[in-house]
Amino acid sequence: MAAKKPFLKSIRSSSLSLALVGGLFFNTGCTTMFLDTAANGIFVQEEVNFSEKNYAAADYLIQQAKSYISRYAHIEARPLTDVQQPDMGSTFSKMVPEQIGIRLSQLGYRVNLGRVATAEDTNYLKPSDESLSKSGDFILSGSFMRNRTDMDVSMRIIDAENNQVIAVFDYKLPLTREVAELAKPKPKIIRLDSSAY
Secondary structure, three states, X not given: OOOHHHHHHHHHHHHHHHHHHHHHHHHHHHHHHHHHHHHOOOOOOOOOOHHXXXXXXXXXXXXXXXXXXXXXXXXXXXXOEEOOOOOOEOHHHHHHHHHHHHHHHHOOOEEEOOOOOOOOOOOOOOOOHHHHHOOOOEEEEEEEEEOOOEEEEEXXXXXXXXXXXXXXXXXXXXXXXXXHHHOOOEOOOOOXXXXXO
């Protein structure tokens, strides 16, 4: 009986060693597979609520600017500039200032979204036709730049009279497929004057 104990002990330790080696091998395989899958974009980043992020940006901007902007002032929203392709427009370049402008409108400010509205039925408190015809007292504008995993967005409110920046807010949006699609530059149609030839 005493001779069997070391034999059983060696079987148990061999089983334990085998289990540990197997677990390590399996775990390494899973880790490698996970990293490979993540690198190829199968595990996409958590969905981001654009409106929520842009509304928060509006709140930060107006906190800085509220001592400059009265409720009767007119804010004109303009499309963002793509830092990498400044001459090209995109849906993203309009959607961000549109959503920030909608939030400012909800807070009681007069915002002209004419240049950034992505739909005709954009629901916001529109200024009167008279104030739409004049240029804005303040300009809501900014820029964006793609990185490997993020979209850097830089927003600002500028006093149109003296070009003084009165509010700035920078934030990041994860570069999901949706964001990448919205930020694709739209080709411009250029009409050539036939009389020039």
